[in-house]
Amino acid sequence: MPTLTRRDWLHTAALGSLAALWHTPQSLVAQPTPFTNPQSLIRLNANENPYSPSAHVQQALIDAFAKVSRYPYLERPVLRQHLAEKFGLSPQHVLDTVGSTEGLKIAGLVLGGSTGSILAAQPTFLAMLSFAQKFGSYIDFVPLGSELVHDLDAMEKRLTHQTQLVFVCNPNNPTGTLLPADELEAFCRRVAQRCYVFVDEAYIDYVTQANYPSMVKLVKEGLNVIVARTFSKVYGLAGLRVGYLLARPDIIERLATHQVERPNQLGIAAALAALQDEAFYHYSLEQNEKVKRYIYELLDELGRRYVRSHANFVFFHTGRDIDEVVSFMQAEGLWVGRPFPPLRDWCRVSLGTFEQMERFAAALRKMYA
Numbered sequence: 001m002p003t004l005t006r007r008d009w010l011h012t013a014a015l016g017s018l019a020a021l022w023h024t025p026q027s028l029v030a031q032p033t034p035f036t037n038p039q040s041l042i043r044l045n046a047n048e049n050p051y052s053p054s055a056h057v058q059q060a061l062i063d064a065f066a067k068v069s070r071y072p073y074l075e076r077p078v079l080r081q082h083l084a085e086k087f088g089l090s091p092q093h094v095l096d097t098v099g100s101t102e103g104l105k106i107a108g109l110v111l112g113g114s115t116g117s118i119l120a121a122q123p124t125f126l127a128m129l130s131f132a133q134k135f136g137s138y139i140d141f142v143p144l145g146s147e148l149v150h151d152l153d154a155m156e157k158r159l160t161h162q163t164q165l166v167f168v169c170n171p172n173n174p175t176g177t178l179l180p181a182d183e184l185e186a187f188c189r190r191v192a193q194r195c196y197v198f199v200d201e202a203y204i205d206y207v208t209q210a211n212y213p214s215m216v217k218l219v220k221e222g223l224n225v226i227v228a229r230t231f232s233k234v235y236g237l238a239g240l241r242v243g244y245l246l247a248r249p250d251i252i253e254r255l256a257t258h259q260v261e262r263p264n265q266l267g268i269a270a271a272l273a274a275l276q277d278e279a280f281y282h283y284s285l286e287q288n289e290k291v292k293r294y295i296y297e298l299l300d301e302l303g304r305r306y307v308r309s310h311a312n313f314v315f316f317h318t319g320r321d322i323d324e325v326v327s328f329m330q331a332e333g334l335w336v337g338r339p340f341p342p343l344r345d346w347c348r349v350s351l352g353t354f355e356q357m358e359r360f361a362a363a364l365r366k367m368y369a
């Protein structure tokens with residue numbers, strides 16, 4: 001009997017799901033993502049959208065297959081045009097990137113400077129920082145304040161002549177905290193007179209506060225501010241790797257020269273379709289809010305401290321080392337977030353489907369039983 005290696009299995013599984021994509025007549029209602037990792041763990045560790053893209057986006061992907069023999073010379077400007085219109089900017093203000101991770105890395109490399117420093121909160125999202133560090137940037141970490149919110153005063157006091165770039169993740173990963181808009185805006189205005197300010201808005205769609213502003217308004221004014229956005233979260237396209245930066249055209253031009261790769265035909269087609277797909281967008285947000293309330297209730301019941309989240313994950317105090325928590329959860333079939341030093345006795349759990357969170361709830365109750 002032929003044996004199936006793990007590699008064969010992965011290949012077969014991938015082809016199987018591609019075939020399913022091609023043949024299954026889907027309703028417009030989003031379906032829970034069937035894919036878990038090879039060990040069948042439920043993935044609550046990477047802040048992914050638990051729902052597959054809607055039939056609308058799936059159809060756009062199928063249609064785009066006909067174009068995959070072509071480089072996306074013509075399609076990239078279309079995406080940039082759509083994004084420019086969405087934000088009231090020009091296409092020259094937009095750089096489409098391979099996930100926002102590519103934009104974060106380019107900005108860290110180009111603006112962070114090999115002889116300068118980047119100022120950032122700790123803990124925060126590290127993609128830019130660890131990359132820039134490899135090229136010689138010094139990362140000046142400022143601990144989060146008492147409520148695990150960015151301490152903007154302390155950050156501003158830490159600015160030196162060496163500081164070339166300030167990184168602000170808002171809402172912050174891993175804490176899910178949101179800065180008061182007026183304080184962030186005033187901070188960006190002052191700091192952008194001295195160096196670049198990079199605001200990572202990967203989770204801003206999840207913010208429910210009415211009229212909460214994006215720092216894109218400062219890009220519009222021509223300040224030294226760069227904003228990063230992604231199609232990986234609320235739009236549910238993490239596997240297709242599409243993100244973008246919004247900044248003044250001269251900054252975009254500088255960053256573009258350092259791009260290593262570009263978004264591809266399928267990613268661009270899906271992103272364009274996702275921008276039109278309001279039903280999926282709102283469905284994702286509604287489900288996220290429902291599941292978040294359920295997790296708050298669970299953590300209240302178990303007497304755990306947690307941070308009110310403005311994103312698709314919740315950060316809670318475990319009272320034990322995160323490695324121990326991760327191992328326990330893996331044994332229960334769940335994959336939760338990694339260590340975020342120095343907060344090693346906290347855990348970040350991404351918000352999955354309701355059924356997945358019921359599994360998480362059962363495991364957490366067992367852990368504290």
Ligand SMILES: Cc1ncc(COP(=O)(O)O)c(C=O)c1O
Pocket residue numbers: 046047098099100101102125169172173200202203229230231232238241242243
């Ligand atoms: C704050 C933040 N920024 C950016 C990213 C990167 O997302 P992507 O490269 O998929 O756009 C993530 C992913 O988890 C994130 O948490």
